[in-house]
Amino acid sequence: MASQNKQHVPLLAITLFLLICLSCTITVFAQYSPRFACDIDKDPTLEMCAYCDTKLDIKTRVADLLRRMTLQEKAGSLVSVADAIPRLGIPSYGWWSEALHGVSDTGPATWFNKTVIPGATSFPQVILTAASFNESLFYKIGQVVSTEARAMYNAGVAGLTFWSPNVNIFRDPRWGRGQETPGEDPLLASRYGATYVRGLQEREDGDKERLKVGACCKHFTAYDLDNWTSVDRFHFDAIVTKQDLEDTYNAPFKSCIFDGNVASIMCSYNMMNGKPTCADKELLEDTVRGEWKLNGYISSDCDSLHFMFKAQHWKKTPEEVTADALHAGLDLNCGMSLKNYTAKAVEMGLVNETVVDRAVTNNFMTLMRLGFFDGDPRNQFYGKLSKKDVCTKATQDLARETARQGIVLLKNSVGSLPFSRLGIKSIAVIGPNANATKAMIGNYAGVPCKYTSPLEGLSEYVKTTYAEGCDIKCNSTTNFEKAKKVASEADAVVLVMGTDLSIEHEARDRTEIILPGQQNLLASEVAHAAKGPVILVVMSGGGMDVDFAKCDEKITSILWVGFPGQEGGGALADVIFGRFNPSGRLPMTWFPRSYVDIVPMTNNKMRPDPVTGQPGQTYRFYKGKTVYPFGYGLSYTSYVYRLIKAPSIVRIDLNKAHGCRSSPTCDAFDTSDSVCKGLELKIDIMVTNIGKYSGSHSVLLFSSPPDIFNAPQKELVDFKKVWLESLQRSVVCFRVNVCKQLSLADEEGKRKVALGRYLLQISDIKHYVTLKI
Ligand SMILES: *[C@@H]1O[C@H](CO)[C@@H](O)[C@H](O)[C@H]1NC(C)=O
Ligand SMILES: *[C@@H]1O[C@H](CO)[C@@H](O)[C@H](O)[C@H]1NC(C)=O
Ligand SMILES: *[C@@H]1O[C@H](CO)[C@@H](O)[C@H](O)[C@H]1NC(C)=O
Ligand SMILES: *[C@@H]1O[C@H](CO)[C@@H](O)[C@H](O)[C@H]1NC(C)=O
Ligand SMILES: *[C@@H]1O[C@H](CO)[C@@H](O)[C@H](O)[C@H]1NC(C)=O
Ligand SMILES: *[C@@H]1O[C@H](CO)[C@@H](O)[C@H](O)[C@H]1NC(C)=O
């Protein structure tokens, strides 16, 4: 009651205020208001300043601003908590916000407040979203997240620059941050990254120059180890070949820029080939800005420059580190280094002020594109977004829908799933994640609108009983008896096992890839006590060796749910009861346990190495046994494929003067060749749903290139998701850009199109196509 009264006071005050001053825009809570520059109401003299003039183009405005700044003011604009410049009407700006799978409070510039905005929609962790192989879904999530972010910015509790997504390749199953990524495949990671970035950045009013919010693709590059045995990311030096860099590590970053027009790239903590990535001019200035033409700023990871000095002993003084980073192309530093040492570095002659100017310009250009210098944002296009636009029914439904589209069915014995509500009247829900809440949202999450745990989700369908069995680490069997008893009394059992952030997390890589502690034993014992079907649900970021369950007849189905987000339990229940037909496919290989004994996590070579006996990494290069391969995923229905149209020979019409035409040994040509323009393969496939359930299906097109350049044995070149009613069929048309999608990196990292025979594979369809001159 008391709190209700309190809420009425400001409303009444506002009503009165509005009666007096109809044209005023005000917010309910005056304590928090959005930060912005050029507040002409507060300081009318700003109106005379060109940088505040919204009619001028952004370049002119930034140049005008730069002219007015002192060196120390410039230095203060190069760090994540940028200094205020009161004499120019610029408030302090916090660059560091995060929105990996929903607006997060991991970065200090964004936070939740019970009265202002208590939480935001928490989508599944990215690894599960990627499993949906649905690009329009990636885009839609980005749009929802940026709308909530703008609403929070208007309320004064968020910034405009979000350091998401993480597009590093999930190279090794042990990586604690693999959960944040779209998986191990460069094409899927590229598509996810670029599409999510577009969802975040693109404005609904179609203004192409401006940004809704600023995204950031990180961590550039070859970053995929956090803390494994005695090696950590601040000391690790990734040894990477030019070839692996081009066709694996850098691919998603290039796509973020080319296809997503991302506003920022963040360099990583690790060194690559002996150099800290944030001090590598070839990587930042030459590649990202020069070759790829980033339209935006390059940031460092947090305290990167500090670690460069302290942990990597890169240079003798912090001023030299600062000069190196600025010369390499860095514009912004998460931390304090650039603010502390830039002016001194200039005075010492280590770096010229023109280099500092470039950095300041890139940062302010980005803020201008975000409208930060356009006066009160509440009078601008997104100005009306507020608390009512956060955690709506529609956004929470989308969180549930995303989890449903991502969940992967790995095993399904006849008569197991889906459950019928007539046959299954009670379920024992067992396991350390059976009543998971926080575990469902993974890392880089915010405060969710609410949680629907697996137990709650299943209880919406039938009567449930619950037993934890053991906690995540599962080092005690004390409560197994109770779990077995509960299992023996129910019509069916759902075991929700797996990990949480205590097992896989930032700064926490795994050393094991089986279920933690005695979880296998719990699952087996419970399964043998059960009288009906037993569903093993694996909640985890990384893959697991669940061979024991694959082989156990008593475990009738296996589902992987990633970290499924705030509505994860509801989505799981929808899948179990067949309200939703699962369509997710694994975005990473699930390796057998023995893999971790064979491959050191510190080996960055993607290709197999006959000298050391390394087997090659990810499905593109690894030839050994798997528990479940990349792209694996079952459905309640069956799909059959028929090839409708595909060429067998493609003749490349190279220019008469081209060396390849006269050379009998020519086996590849450059992707910069003019013949590339419009060179396309058309492949049409008929997909028919021959089962009784309707459903969505992701059609994956793989190519195995000719044996040249140590090329991948198999590689995803395109994918499309289609919806098919029972007995419905549909033609899926792939248009493969030969030079973009079929090209290979040679040993020097140059893109080439190999001549010769390619094996195209879609499920069980195999088709050969030969590229000839
Ligand atoms: C949340 O916002 C309210 C209203 O502006 C304010 O009174 C309160 O102090 C804030 N709480 C915190 C923890 O910041
Ligand atoms: C930067 O300077 C501040 C204030 O003097 C100090 O607290 C901080 O440790 C310095 N940071 C670095 C990375 O040098
Ligand atoms: C600064 O600029 C001058 C003139 O262009 C140049 O000669 C000098 O090498 C530059 N200094 C550094 C440290 O780059
Ligand atoms: C499940 O977890 C919620 C929230 O943590 C808790 O309130 C509830 O009591 C738990 N349910 C059971 C049956 O333990
Ligand atoms: C088992 O876990 C508990 C708490 O999680 C801990 O206190 C105990 O030391 C662990 N025992 C062993 C044998 O690891
Ligand atoms: C690595 O992990 C160990 C043990 O979990 C921890 O003590 C250490 O602080 C971590 N190091 C880093 C750099 O994260």
Ligand SMILES: *[C@@H]1O[C@H](CO)[C@@H](O)[C@H](O)[C@H]1NC(C)=O
């Ligand atoms: C992809 O996701 C979108 C957005 O949720 C959805 O409307 C569409 O049906 C999905 N596509 C398929 C084929 O399931």
